[in-house]
Amino acid sequence: MNLSLVDFLFYVFSAISVGGGLAVILSRNPVTAAMFMILSLVGVASLFVLLEAFFLAVLQVLVYAGAVMVLFLFIIMLMDVGPDSGKGAKLSKKRILSGFIALLGVGLLTVLTLEYSGVATVATDSADHWQDVTEETSAAGANIVFSKSVKSFGYGLFTKYMLPLQVAGFLLLAAMVGVIVLSKKTDDVDAHNKADGPSPGTTNPQSEEA
Amino acid sequence: MDIELIQMLALKVTYAVVMVSVVMSIAGYTVLAERKVCAWMQGRVGPNRTVLPFVSAIPIIGPFLRNLGIFQPLADGLKFLFKEEIVPGHVNKFYYYLSPIVALVPALTTMTVLPFGEFTNAEGHTTPLVLANVDLGILFVFAISSLGVYGIVLAGWSSNSKYPFLGGIRSSAQMISYELAMGLSVLPVFLWVNAPGMTESGLSLVSIVNSQENAPWLVLIQPFSAFLFLIALFAETNRLPFDMPESETDLVGGFHTEYGSFKFGIFFVAEYAHVVIGSAIFTTLFLGGWHFLPWVADPWAPGLIGSLLGVGWFLAKTFCLIFFFIWVRWTLPRFRYDQVMKLGWAKLLPLALVNLIFYVILVTYLDQAAAS
Numbered sequence: 131m132n133l134s135l136v137d138f139l140f141y142v143f144s145a146i147s148v149g150g151g152l153a154v155i156l157s158r159n160p161v162t163a164a165m166f167m168i169l170s171l172v173g174v175a176s177l178f179v180l181l182e183a184f185f186l187a188v189l190q191v192l193v194y195a196g197a198v199m200v201l202f203l204f205i206i207m208l209m210d211v212g213p214d215s216g217k218g219a220k221l222s223k224k225r226i227l228s229g230f231i232a233l234l235g236v237g238l239l240t241v242l243t244l245e246y247s248g249v250a251t252v253a254t255d256s257a258d259h260w261q262d263v264t265e266e267t268s269a270a271g272a273n274i275v276f277s278k279s280v281k282s283f284g285y286g287l288f289t290k291y292m293l294p295l296q297v298a299g300f301l302l303l304a305a306m307v308g309v310i311v312l313s314k315k316t317d318d319v320d321a322h323n324k325a326d327g328p329s330p331g332t333t334n335p336q337s338e339e340a
Numbered sequence: 341m342d343i344e345l346i347q348m349l350a351l352k353v354t355y356a357v358v359m360v361s362v363v364m365s366i367a368g369y370t371v372l373a374e375r376k377v378c379a380w381m382q383g384r385v386g387p388n389r390t391v392l393p394f395v396s397a398i399p400i401i402g403p404f405l406r407n408l409g410i411f412q413p414l415a416d417g418l419k420f421l422f423k424e425e426i427v428p429g430h431v432n433k434f435y436y437y438l439s440p441i442v443a444l445v446p447a448l449t450t451m452t453v454l455p456f457g458e459f460t461n462a463e464g465h466t467t468p469l470v471l472a473n474v475d476l477g478i479l480f481v482f483a484i485s486s487l488g489v490y491g492i493v494l495a496g497w498s499s500n501s502k503y504p505f506l507g508g509i510r511s512s513a514q515m516i517s518y519e520l521a522m523g524l525s526v527l528p529v530f531l532w533v534n535a536p537g538m539t540e541s542g543l544s545l546v547s548i549v550n551s552q553e554n555a556p557w558l559v560l561i562q563p564f565s566a567f568l569f570l571i572a573l574f575a576e577t578n579r580l581p582f583d584m585p586e587s588e589t590d591l592v593g594g595f596h597t598e599y600g601s602f603k604f605g606i607f608f609v610a611e612y613a614h615v616v617i618g619s620a621i622f623t624t625l626f627l628g629g630w631h632f633l634p635w636v637a638d639p640w641a642p643g644l645i646g647s648l649l650g651v652g653w654f655l656a657k658t659f660c661l662i663f664f665f666i667w668v669r670w671t672l673p674r675f676r677y678d679q680v681m682k683l684g685w686a687k688l689l690p691l692a693l694v695n696l697i698f699y700v701i702l703v704t705y706l707d708q709a710a711a712s
Binding site: 161168184185188189191192195196197200201203204207208279280281 | 435474475476479480482483484486487489490493494497505508509512513515516519542543
Protein backbone atom coordinates (compact mmCIF):
# COMPACT_ATOMS: atom_id res chain seq x y z
CA MET A 131 0.00 0.00 0.00
CA ASN A 132 1.35 3.33 -0.98
CA LEU A 133 -0.92 5.85 0.64
CA SER A 134 0.07 9.43 1.22
CA LEU A 135 -1.28 11.22 4.26
CA VAL A 136 -3.75 13.19 2.14
CA ASP A 137 -5.07 10.02 0.52
CA PHE A 138 -5.44 8.38 3.89
CA LEU A 139 -7.32 11.38 5.29
CA PHE A 140 -9.50 11.45 2.19
CA TYR A 141 -10.61 7.89 2.84
CA VAL A 142 -11.18 8.60 6.53
CA PHE A 143 -13.31 11.68 5.88
CA SER A 144 -15.18 10.03 3.01
CA ALA A 145 -15.99 7.12 5.29
CA ILE A 146 -17.21 9.57 7.92
CA SER A 147 -19.48 11.43 5.51
CA VAL A 148 -20.86 8.37 3.74
CA GLY A 149 -21.20 6.36 6.94
CA GLY A 150 -22.83 9.31 8.68
CA GLY A 151 -25.23 9.67 5.76
CA LEU A 152 -26.17 6.00 5.96
CA ALA A 153 -26.66 6.25 9.71
CA VAL A 154 -29.02 9.19 9.19
CA ILE A 155 -31.51 7.06 7.29
CA LEU A 156 -30.94 3.90 9.32
CA SER A 157 -31.21 5.23 12.87
CA ARG A 158 -34.58 4.93 14.59
CA ASN A 159 -34.18 7.90 16.90
CA PRO A 160 -34.66 11.22 15.04
CA VAL A 161 -32.23 13.06 17.33
CA THR A 162 -29.56 10.44 16.63
CA ALA A 163 -30.30 10.82 12.93
CA ALA A 164 -29.81 14.58 13.21
CA MET A 165 -26.52 14.12 15.07
CA PHE A 166 -25.28 11.74 12.37
CA MET A 167 -26.27 14.29 9.76
CA ILE A 168 -24.08 16.85 11.56
CA LEU A 169 -21.25 14.30 11.54
CA SER A 170 -21.74 13.72 7.84
CA LEU A 171 -21.73 17.48 7.11
CA VAL A 172 -18.56 17.93 9.14
CA GLY A 173 -17.03 15.08 7.13
CA VAL A 174 -17.85 16.93 3.91
CA ALA A 175 -16.34 20.09 5.38
CA SER A 176 -13.15 18.15 6.12
CA LEU A 177 -13.08 17.01 2.47
CA PHE A 178 -13.27 20.68 1.48
CA VAL A 179 -10.28 21.33 3.75
CA LEU A 180 -8.35 18.58 1.97
CA LEU A 181 -9.14 20.35 -1.32
CA GLU A 182 -7.76 23.52 0.31
CA ALA A 183 -11.15 25.20 -0.13
CA PHE A 184 -11.06 26.51 3.44
CA PHE A 185 -13.71 29.13 2.85
CA LEU A 186 -16.22 26.55 1.67
CA ALA A 187 -15.30 24.28 4.58
CA VAL A 188 -15.91 27.01 7.14
CA LEU A 189 -19.17 28.02 5.47
CA GLN A 190 -20.29 24.38 5.44
CA VAL A 191 -19.81 24.18 9.20
CA LEU A 192 -21.21 27.65 9.87
CA VAL A 193 -24.37 27.38 7.77
CA TYR A 194 -25.26 23.70 7.79
CA ALA A 195 -23.81 22.26 10.98
CA GLY A 196 -24.18 25.48 12.98
CA ALA A 197 -27.51 26.92 11.88
CA VAL A 198 -29.60 24.58 9.73
CA MET A 199 -29.09 21.54 11.91
CA VAL A 200 -29.88 23.51 15.06
CA LEU A 201 -33.22 24.33 13.45
CA PHE A 202 -33.70 20.65 12.58
CA LEU A 203 -33.08 19.64 16.19
CA PHE A 204 -35.35 22.44 17.34
CA ILE A 205 -38.21 21.15 15.19
CA ILE A 206 -37.60 17.52 16.15
CA MET A 207 -37.76 18.44 19.82
CA LEU A 208 -40.81 20.69 19.46
CA MET A 209 -42.77 18.06 17.53
CA ASP A 210 -41.59 15.38 19.93
CA VAL A 211 -41.01 12.79 17.23
CA GLY A 212 -40.54 9.55 19.09
CA PRO A 213 -38.20 6.76 18.06
CA ASP A 214 -41.15 4.60 17.00
CA SER A 215 -42.60 6.83 14.31
CA GLY A 216 -42.20 5.20 10.94
CA LYS A 217 -41.74 1.77 12.48
CA GLY A 218 -43.90 -1.04 11.14
CA ALA A 219 -45.00 0.87 8.06
CA LYS A 220 -46.00 -1.46 5.27
CA LEU A 221 -44.33 -1.79 1.91
CA SER A 222 -46.83 0.48 0.17
CA LYS A 223 -46.92 1.39 -3.50
CA LYS A 224 -45.51 4.80 -2.69
CA ARG A 225 -42.53 3.31 -0.91
CA ILE A 226 -41.72 0.98 -3.78
CA LEU A 227 -41.93 3.88 -6.21
CA SER A 228 -39.64 6.10 -4.13
CA GLY A 229 -37.20 3.22 -3.72
CA PHE A 230 -37.18 2.77 -7.48
CA ILE A 231 -36.53 6.47 -8.05
CA ALA A 232 -33.70 6.41 -5.52
CA LEU A 233 -32.12 3.43 -7.27
CA LEU A 234 -32.46 5.23 -10.58
CA GLY A 235 -30.70 8.25 -9.13
CA VAL A 236 -27.83 6.18 -7.76
CA GLY A 237 -27.51 4.38 -11.10
CA LEU A 238 -27.46 7.65 -13.01
CA LEU A 239 -24.82 9.05 -10.65
CA THR A 240 -22.66 5.93 -11.07
CA VAL A 241 -22.91 6.00 -14.85
CA LEU A 242 -22.09 9.71 -14.97
CA THR A 243 -19.14 9.27 -12.61
CA LEU A 244 -17.76 6.41 -14.70
CA GLU A 245 -18.36 8.31 -17.92
CA TYR A 246 -16.57 11.44 -16.75
CA SER A 247 -13.90 9.82 -14.63
CA GLY A 248 -11.38 10.96 -17.27
CA VAL A 249 -10.37 13.58 -14.71
CA ALA A 250 -8.17 15.58 -17.07
CA THR A 251 -10.96 16.79 -19.34
CA VAL A 252 -13.11 17.94 -16.48
CA ALA A 253 -10.22 19.71 -14.82
CA THR A 254 -9.21 21.69 -17.91
CA ASP A 255 -12.84 22.58 -18.51
CA SER A 256 -13.23 24.07 -15.09
CA ALA A 257 -9.92 25.88 -15.43
CA ASP A 258 -11.08 27.54 -18.65
CA HIS A 259 -14.32 28.29 -16.97
CA TRP A 260 -12.62 30.24 -14.22
CA GLN A 261 -10.36 31.92 -16.71
CA ASP A 262 -13.49 33.59 -18.06
CA VAL A 263 -14.14 35.17 -14.70
CA THR A 264 -10.84 36.95 -14.74
CA GLU A 265 -11.01 37.91 -18.40
CA GLU A 266 -14.44 39.49 -18.33
CA THR A 267 -13.44 42.00 -15.73
CA SER A 268 -13.47 45.74 -15.84
CA ALA A 269 -10.27 47.71 -15.43
CA ALA A 270 -10.65 47.86 -11.68
CA GLY A 271 -10.76 44.12 -11.18
CA ALA A 272 -8.46 43.04 -14.00
CA ASN A 273 -5.75 41.83 -11.66
CA ILE A 274 -8.00 39.55 -9.65
CA VAL A 275 -7.07 35.98 -10.46
CA PHE A 276 -9.25 33.15 -9.37
CA SER A 277 -7.94 31.57 -6.21
CA LYS A 278 -9.18 30.03 -2.99
CA SER A 279 -9.33 33.39 -1.26
CA VAL A 280 -12.57 34.92 -0.05
CA LYS A 281 -12.04 37.89 -2.31
CA SER A 282 -12.16 35.87 -5.47
CA PHE A 283 -15.35 34.12 -4.33
CA GLY A 284 -16.92 37.50 -3.75
CA TYR A 285 -15.68 38.83 -7.06
CA GLY A 286 -17.08 35.85 -8.95
CA LEU A 287 -20.45 36.11 -7.21
CA PHE A 288 -20.85 39.81 -7.89
CA THR A 289 -19.72 39.80 -11.54
CA LYS A 290 -20.24 36.70 -13.64
CA TYR A 291 -22.63 34.93 -11.28
CA MET A 292 -24.70 37.96 -10.32
CA LEU A 293 -27.84 36.68 -12.03
CA PRO A 294 -27.73 33.15 -10.54
CA LEU A 295 -27.09 34.72 -7.17
CA GLN A 296 -30.12 36.99 -7.49
CA VAL A 297 -32.30 34.14 -8.77
CA ALA A 298 -31.28 31.94 -5.85
CA GLY A 299 -32.02 34.77 -3.46
CA PHE A 300 -35.40 35.32 -5.10
CA LEU A 301 -36.24 31.61 -4.81
CA LEU A 302 -35.43 31.69 -1.11
CA LEU A 303 -37.56 34.80 -0.69
CA ALA A 304 -40.46 33.09 -2.46
CA ALA A 305 -40.10 30.08 -0.16
CA MET A 306 -40.08 32.37 2.86
CA VAL A 307 -43.19 34.25 1.72
CA GLY A 308 -44.86 30.92 1.04
CA VAL A 309 -44.18 29.72 4.56
CA ILE A 310 -45.53 32.94 6.04
CA VAL A 311 -48.68 32.79 3.90
CA LEU A 312 -49.30 29.14 4.77
CA SER A 313 -48.75 29.56 8.50
CA LYS A 314 -50.44 32.93 8.95
CA LYS A 315 -54.04 33.14 10.01
CA THR A 316 -56.57 35.51 8.45
CA ASP A 317 -57.02 39.15 9.35
CA ASP A 318 -60.26 38.84 11.29
CA VAL A 319 -58.50 36.29 13.49
CA ASP A 320 -55.86 38.90 14.21
CA ALA A 321 -58.51 41.37 15.25
CA HIS A 322 -60.10 38.67 17.36
CA ASN A 323 -56.74 38.03 19.02
CA LYS A 324 -56.29 41.69 19.78
CA ALA A 325 -59.65 41.83 21.44
CA ASP A 326 -59.39 38.69 23.55
CA GLY A 327 -55.74 37.73 23.47
CA PRO A 328 -55.97 33.91 23.25
CA SER A 329 -53.38 31.93 21.32
CA PRO A 330 -53.86 31.85 17.53
CA GLY A 331 -53.89 28.05 17.57
CA THR A 332 -57.47 28.01 18.87
CA THR A 333 -58.96 29.52 15.72
CA ASN A 334 -61.01 27.63 13.21
CA PRO A 335 -59.21 27.11 9.89
CA GLN A 336 -62.55 27.17 8.05
CA SER A 337 -62.85 30.91 8.68
CA GLU A 338 -60.26 31.42 5.93
CA GLU A 339 -62.98 30.80 3.35
CA ALA A 340 -65.26 33.54 4.61
CA MET B 341 8.88 10.19 10.83
CA ASP B 342 11.89 12.40 10.90
CA ILE B 343 13.10 14.16 13.99
CA GLU B 344 12.18 17.69 12.82
CA LEU B 345 8.54 16.79 12.33
CA ILE B 346 8.40 15.27 15.80
CA GLN B 347 10.04 18.34 17.28
CA MET B 348 7.55 20.61 15.54
CA LEU B 349 4.63 18.49 16.68
CA ALA B 350 5.90 18.46 20.26
CA LEU B 351 6.31 22.23 20.19
CA LYS B 352 2.80 22.76 18.79
CA VAL B 353 1.28 20.43 21.36
CA THR B 354 3.13 22.26 24.14
CA TYR B 355 1.85 25.62 22.87
CA ALA B 356 -1.70 24.28 22.73
CA VAL B 357 -1.49 22.82 26.25
CA VAL B 358 -0.09 26.10 27.61
CA MET B 359 -2.82 28.10 25.88
CA VAL B 360 -5.58 25.82 27.15
CA SER B 361 -4.28 25.90 30.71
CA VAL B 362 -3.96 29.69 30.69
CA VAL B 363 -7.47 30.20 29.31
CA MET B 364 -8.94 27.62 31.68
CA SER B 365 -7.30 29.20 34.71
CA ILE B 366 -8.51 32.61 33.60
CA ALA B 367 -11.98 31.08 33.29
CA GLY B 368 -11.66 29.59 36.77
CA TYR B 369 -10.63 32.90 38.24
CA THR B 370 -13.42 34.65 36.36
CA VAL B 371 -15.79 32.61 38.50
CA LEU B 372 -14.03 33.97 41.57
CA ALA B 373 -14.12 37.50 40.12
CA GLU B 374 -17.84 37.09 39.52
CA ARG B 375 -18.45 36.10 43.13
CA LYS B 376 -16.23 38.86 44.50
CA VAL B 377 -17.60 41.62 42.27
CA CYS B 378 -21.21 40.67 42.93
CA ALA B 379 -20.45 40.57 46.64
CA TRP B 380 -18.95 44.05 46.56
CA MET B 381 -21.86 45.36 44.50
CA GLN B 382 -24.28 43.97 47.06
CA GLY B 383 -22.30 45.14 50.10
CA ARG B 384 -21.05 41.68 51.07
CA VAL B 385 -17.50 40.36 51.35
CA GLY B 386 -17.67 37.28 49.12
CA PRO B 387 -15.52 34.16 49.49
CA ASN B 388 -12.89 34.82 52.16
CA ARG B 389 -12.37 31.55 54.06
CA THR B 390 -10.46 29.11 51.85
CA VAL B 391 -6.71 28.99 52.33
CA LEU B 392 -3.88 26.52 51.90
CA PRO B 393 -2.39 25.43 55.25
CA PHE B 394 1.17 26.63 54.74
CA VAL B 395 0.11 29.91 53.11
CA SER B 396 -1.97 30.96 56.09
CA ALA B 397 1.21 30.87 58.21
CA ILE B 398 2.78 33.76 56.26
CA PRO B 399 2.20 36.90 58.38
CA ILE B 400 0.56 39.59 56.23
CA ILE B 401 0.29 38.05 52.76
CA GLY B 402 -1.48 34.92 54.01
CA PRO B 403 -4.58 36.59 55.47
CA PHE B 404 -4.65 39.04 52.57
CA LEU B 405 -4.77 36.21 50.00
CA ARG B 406 -7.36 34.42 52.12
CA ASN B 407 -9.61 37.48 52.21
CA LEU B 408 -9.22 37.82 48.46
CA GLY B 409 -10.45 34.24 48.06
CA ILE B 410 -7.52 33.31 45.81
CA PHE B 411 -7.78 29.62 46.70
CA GLN B 412 -11.54 29.36 46.29
CA PRO B 413 -11.50 28.13 42.62
CA LEU B 414 -9.11 25.36 43.67
CA ALA B 415 -11.47 24.22 46.41
CA ASP B 416 -14.49 24.48 44.09
CA GLY B 417 -12.77 22.40 41.43
CA LEU B 418 -11.88 19.70 43.95
CA LYS B 419 -15.44 19.75 45.26
CA PHE B 420 -16.81 19.16 41.75
CA LEU B 421 -14.39 16.27 41.29
CA PHE B 422 -15.08 14.47 44.55
CA LYS B 423 -18.84 14.88 44.78
CA GLU B 424 -20.96 11.82 44.25
CA GLU B 425 -21.98 11.46 40.62
CA ILE B 426 -25.72 11.13 40.40
CA VAL B 427 -27.20 10.14 37.07
CA PRO B 428 -31.00 10.35 37.17
CA GLY B 429 -32.75 7.21 35.97
CA HIS B 430 -34.88 8.93 33.34
CA VAL B 431 -32.12 10.45 31.22
CA ASN B 432 -30.88 9.36 27.83
CA LYS B 433 -27.45 8.17 29.02
CA PHE B 434 -25.40 8.62 25.85
CA TYR B 435 -26.42 12.20 25.14
CA TYR B 436 -26.43 12.99 28.85
CA TYR B 437 -22.70 12.20 28.99
CA LEU B 438 -21.97 13.67 25.58
CA SER B 439 -23.44 17.13 26.03
CA PRO B 440 -21.00 18.61 28.62
CA ILE B 441 -18.16 17.65 26.26
CA VAL B 442 -19.94 19.20 23.30
CA ALA B 443 -20.45 22.36 25.35
CA LEU B 444 -16.79 22.69 26.33
CA VAL B 445 -14.99 21.70 23.12
CA PRO B 446 -16.07 24.66 20.92
CA ALA B 447 -15.10 27.09 23.68
CA LEU B 448 -11.62 25.61 23.72
CA THR B 449 -11.34 25.30 19.94
CA THR B 450 -12.02 28.95 19.11
CA MET B 451 -8.90 29.97 20.98
CA THR B 452 -6.69 28.40 18.29
CA VAL B 453 -7.18 31.38 15.97
CA LEU B 454 -7.12 33.99 18.72
CA PRO B 455 -4.06 36.24 18.41
CA PHE B 456 -2.84 37.65 21.71
CA GLY B 457 0.42 39.38 20.89
CA GLU B 458 3.33 39.63 18.52
CA PHE B 459 7.05 39.00 18.72
CA THR B 460 9.66 40.89 16.74
CA ASN B 461 13.02 39.14 16.65
CA ALA B 462 16.46 40.73 16.27
CA GLU B 463 16.20 40.79 12.44
CA GLY B 464 13.01 42.84 12.67
CA HIS B 465 10.83 39.95 11.53
CA THR B 466 7.43 40.08 13.26
CA THR B 467 5.48 36.95 14.10
CA PRO B 468 1.99 37.12 15.59
CA LEU B 469 1.52 35.05 18.72
CA VAL B 470 -1.33 32.77 17.77
CA LEU B 471 -1.75 29.00 17.65
CA ALA B 472 -2.92 28.99 14.03
CA ASN B 473 -2.88 32.16 11.95
CA VAL B 474 -5.83 31.27 9.76
CA ASP B 475 -6.87 33.64 6.97
CA LEU B 476 -10.52 33.11 7.78
CA GLY B 477 -10.05 33.93 11.48
CA ILE B 478 -13.41 35.46 12.32
CA LEU B 479 -15.43 33.02 10.19
CA PHE B 480 -13.66 30.14 11.91
CA VAL B 481 -14.59 31.57 15.30
CA PHE B 482 -18.24 31.96 14.28
CA ALA B 483 -18.38 28.48 12.74
CA ILE B 484 -16.95 26.74 15.78
CA SER B 485 -18.82 28.77 18.38
CA SER B 486 -22.09 28.10 16.56
CA LEU B 487 -21.55 24.43 17.40
CA GLY B 488 -21.56 25.26 21.13
CA VAL B 489 -25.35 25.40 21.19
CA TYR B 490 -25.56 21.63 20.69
CA GLY B 491 -24.18 21.05 24.16
CA ILE B 492 -27.04 23.01 25.69
CA VAL B 493 -29.74 21.64 23.38
CA LEU B 494 -28.69 18.04 23.89
CA ALA B 495 -28.38 18.52 27.64
CA GLY B 496 -31.92 19.89 27.72
CA TRP B 497 -33.28 17.09 25.57
CA SER B 498 -31.41 14.16 27.10
CA SER B 499 -32.36 15.14 30.66
CA ASN B 500 -35.87 14.07 29.72
CA SER B 501 -37.66 16.39 32.10
CA LYS B 502 -39.61 19.60 31.67
CA TYR B 503 -37.41 22.44 32.87
CA PRO B 504 -34.17 21.41 31.17
CA PHE B 505 -36.16 20.81 27.99
CA LEU B 506 -37.60 24.32 28.07
CA GLY B 507 -34.10 25.66 28.72
CA GLY B 508 -32.75 23.81 25.70
CA ILE B 509 -35.54 25.03 23.43
CA ARG B 510 -35.11 28.63 24.53
CA SER B 511 -31.39 28.38 24.07
CA SER B 512 -31.53 27.11 20.52
CA ALA B 513 -34.05 29.77 19.52
CA GLN B 514 -31.92 32.48 21.11
CA MET B 515 -28.66 31.28 19.56
CA ILE B 516 -30.14 31.19 16.07
CA SER B 517 -31.62 34.66 16.46
CA TYR B 518 -28.49 36.38 17.69
CA GLU B 519 -25.97 34.62 15.48
CA LEU B 520 -27.31 36.54 12.48
CA ALA B 521 -27.05 39.92 14.18
CA MET B 522 -23.57 39.02 15.40
CA GLY B 523 -22.30 38.14 11.95
CA LEU B 524 -23.86 41.22 10.38
CA SER B 525 -22.47 43.53 13.06
CA VAL B 526 -18.84 42.63 12.34
CA LEU B 527 -19.21 42.81 8.55
CA PRO B 528 -18.73 46.62 8.49
CA VAL B 529 -15.47 46.16 10.42
CA PHE B 530 -14.03 43.93 7.73
CA LEU B 531 -15.48 46.16 5.04
CA TRP B 532 -13.66 49.10 6.57
CA VAL B 533 -10.36 47.31 7.00
CA ASN B 534 -10.46 45.90 3.47
CA ALA B 535 -11.66 49.14 1.85
CA PRO B 536 -9.78 50.39 -1.23
CA GLY B 537 -6.72 52.29 -0.10
CA MET B 538 -6.33 50.29 3.08
CA THR B 539 -4.03 47.30 3.27
CA GLU B 540 -5.93 44.27 2.13
CA SER B 541 -6.24 41.79 4.94
CA GLY B 542 -9.11 39.42 4.26
CA LEU B 543 -10.83 38.06 7.34
CA SER B 544 -7.74 37.49 9.47
CA LEU B 545 -7.87 38.60 13.09
CA VAL B 546 -4.13 39.43 13.15
CA SER B 547 -4.49 41.97 10.36
CA ILE B 548 -7.52 43.51 12.09
CA VAL B 549 -5.33 44.18 15.11
CA ASN B 550 -2.48 45.50 13.00
CA SER B 551 -4.80 47.91 11.21
CA GLN B 552 -5.41 49.53 14.61
CA GLU B 553 -1.73 50.26 15.29
CA ASN B 554 -1.03 54.00 15.49
CA ALA B 555 -4.61 54.50 14.33
CA PRO B 556 -7.94 54.97 16.07
CA TRP B 557 -9.36 51.79 17.50
CA LEU B 558 -12.26 50.40 15.55
CA VAL B 559 -14.59 51.05 18.48
CA LEU B 560 -14.03 54.78 17.82
CA ILE B 561 -14.62 54.46 14.08
CA GLN B 562 -17.57 52.10 14.37
CA PRO B 563 -19.10 52.52 17.82
CA PHE B 564 -22.45 51.23 16.65
CA SER B 565 -21.04 48.02 15.21
CA ALA B 566 -19.18 47.47 18.48
CA PHE B 567 -22.39 48.05 20.45
CA LEU B 568 -24.40 45.58 18.37
CA PHE B 569 -21.61 43.03 18.54
CA LEU B 570 -21.43 43.39 22.31
CA ILE B 571 -25.17 42.80 22.71
CA ALA B 572 -25.03 39.76 20.46
CA LEU B 573 -22.01 38.55 22.42
CA PHE B 574 -23.97 38.72 25.66
CA ALA B 575 -26.73 36.68 24.05
CA GLU B 576 -24.36 34.13 22.52
CA THR B 577 -22.53 33.57 25.80
CA ASN B 578 -25.88 33.19 27.60
CA ARG B 579 -25.00 35.88 30.08
CA LEU B 580 -27.54 38.00 31.87
CA PRO B 581 -29.66 39.83 30.73
CA PHE B 582 -29.93 37.04 28.14
CA ASP B 583 -29.47 33.89 30.22
CA MET B 584 -32.65 32.31 28.86
CA PRO B 585 -31.47 28.70 29.01
CA GLU B 586 -30.73 29.01 32.73
CA SER B 587 -33.11 31.57 34.21
CA GLU B 588 -33.03 30.09 37.71
CA THR B 589 -36.21 31.80 38.82
CA ASP B 590 -38.56 30.18 36.34
CA LEU B 591 -36.66 27.10 35.13
CA VAL B 592 -34.91 25.91 38.33
CA GLY B 593 -31.48 25.55 36.71
CA GLY B 594 -32.41 25.43 33.04
CA PHE B 595 -30.58 22.93 30.90
CA HIS B 596 -28.28 21.73 33.69
CA THR B 597 -30.99 21.03 36.26
CA GLU B 598 -30.34 17.28 36.07
CA TYR B 599 -26.56 17.58 36.14
CA GLY B 600 -24.34 17.30 39.17
CA SER B 601 -20.72 17.08 40.24
CA PHE B 602 -18.09 17.40 37.53
CA LYS B 603 -20.47 17.34 34.58
CA PHE B 604 -22.14 20.44 35.97
CA GLY B 605 -18.65 21.84 36.56
CA ILE B 606 -17.81 21.42 32.88
CA PHE B 607 -20.95 23.35 31.85
CA PHE B 608 -20.04 26.02 34.34
CA VAL B 609 -16.46 26.36 33.15
CA ALA B 610 -17.57 26.27 29.50
CA GLU B 611 -19.80 29.29 30.09
CA TYR B 612 -16.94 31.24 31.62
CA ALA B 613 -14.52 30.08 28.91
CA HIS B 614 -17.02 31.50 26.41
CA VAL B 615 -17.00 34.80 28.29
CA VAL B 616 -13.19 34.91 28.33
CA ILE B 617 -12.87 34.06 24.63
CA GLY B 618 -15.68 36.46 23.73
CA SER B 619 -13.99 39.31 25.59
CA ALA B 620 -10.70 38.50 23.88
CA ILE B 621 -12.40 38.52 20.45
CA PHE B 622 -14.00 41.87 21.21
CA THR B 623 -10.61 43.23 22.28
CA THR B 624 -9.08 42.00 19.04
CA LEU B 625 -11.79 43.42 16.83
CA PHE B 626 -12.57 46.74 18.46
CA LEU B 627 -10.07 47.61 21.19
CA GLY B 628 -6.80 47.43 19.31
CA GLY B 629 -5.62 44.07 20.56
CA TRP B 630 -2.13 44.30 22.02
CA HIS B 631 -1.47 47.83 20.74
CA PHE B 632 -1.16 50.58 23.27
CA LEU B 633 -3.71 53.39 22.87
CA PRO B 634 -5.57 54.91 19.92
CA TRP B 635 -3.24 57.13 17.84
CA VAL B 636 -0.35 56.36 20.22
CA ALA B 637 2.50 54.08 19.18
CA ASP B 638 3.46 51.24 21.49
CA PRO B 639 5.80 52.68 24.16
CA TRP B 640 7.63 49.40 24.57
CA ALA B 641 10.53 48.43 22.34
CA PRO B 642 10.13 45.37 20.13
CA GLY B 643 11.73 42.25 21.52
CA LEU B 644 11.02 39.82 24.28
CA ILE B 645 10.11 42.39 26.95
CA GLY B 646 8.03 44.37 24.47
CA SER B 647 6.05 41.37 23.33
CA LEU B 648 5.46 40.31 26.95
CA LEU B 649 4.19 43.82 27.75
CA GLY B 650 1.98 43.65 24.67
CA VAL B 651 0.46 40.36 25.79
CA GLY B 652 -0.03 41.84 29.27
CA TRP B 653 -1.77 44.86 27.79
CA PHE B 654 -4.02 42.57 25.73
CA LEU B 655 -4.88 40.59 28.86
CA ALA B 656 -5.58 43.82 30.78
CA LYS B 657 -8.09 44.92 28.14
CA THR B 658 -9.67 41.48 28.17
CA PHE B 659 -9.99 41.57 31.97
CA CYS B 660 -11.68 44.98 31.76
CA LEU B 661 -14.25 43.49 29.39
CA ILE B 662 -14.75 40.47 31.64
CA PHE B 663 -15.38 42.90 34.47
CA PHE B 664 -17.91 44.64 32.24
CA PHE B 665 -19.67 41.32 31.67
CA ILE B 666 -19.88 40.75 35.43
CA TRP B 667 -20.91 44.33 36.08
CA VAL B 668 -23.83 44.09 33.63
CA ARG B 669 -24.92 40.75 35.07
CA TRP B 670 -25.34 42.17 38.56
CA THR B 671 -26.95 45.40 37.35
CA LEU B 672 -29.62 44.49 34.81
CA PRO B 673 -32.63 42.21 35.34
CA ARG B 674 -33.30 39.34 32.97
CA PHE B 675 -35.38 39.85 29.82
CA ARG B 676 -38.54 37.87 29.34
CA TYR B 677 -38.30 35.22 26.65
CA ASP B 678 -40.60 37.03 24.20
CA GLN B 679 -38.67 40.24 24.80
CA VAL B 680 -35.44 38.47 23.91
CA MET B 681 -36.96 37.20 20.65
CA LYS B 682 -38.44 40.58 19.80
CA LEU B 683 -35.17 42.35 20.54
CA GLY B 684 -33.22 39.91 18.39
CA TRP B 685 -35.42 39.82 15.32
CA ALA B 686 -37.24 43.14 15.34
CA LYS B 687 -34.54 45.48 16.66
CA LEU B 688 -31.03 44.06 16.53
CA LEU B 689 -31.20 42.46 13.08
CA PRO B 690 -32.66 45.50 11.25
CA LEU B 691 -30.23 47.80 13.07
CA ALA B 692 -27.32 45.59 12.03
CA LEU B 693 -28.55 45.70 8.42
CA VAL B 694 -28.90 49.49 8.51
CA ASN B 695 -25.41 49.72 10.02
CA LEU B 696 -24.01 47.53 7.26
CA ILE B 697 -25.69 49.51 4.48
CA PHE B 698 -24.50 52.78 6.01
CA TYR B 699 -20.89 51.63 5.99
CA VAL B 700 -21.21 50.22 2.47
CA ILE B 701 -22.32 53.65 1.28
CA LEU B 702 -19.67 55.42 3.36
CA VAL B 703 -16.82 53.24 2.10
CA THR B 704 -17.99 53.68 -1.50
CA TYR B 705 -18.27 57.44 -1.02
CA LEU B 706 -14.78 57.70 0.48
CA ASP B 707 -13.42 55.59 -2.36
CA GLN B 708 -15.06 57.80 -4.98
CA ALA B 709 -13.87 60.94 -3.22
CA ALA B 710 -10.33 59.58 -3.11
CA ALA B 711 -10.45 58.63 -6.79
CA SER B 712 -11.67 61.99 -8.07
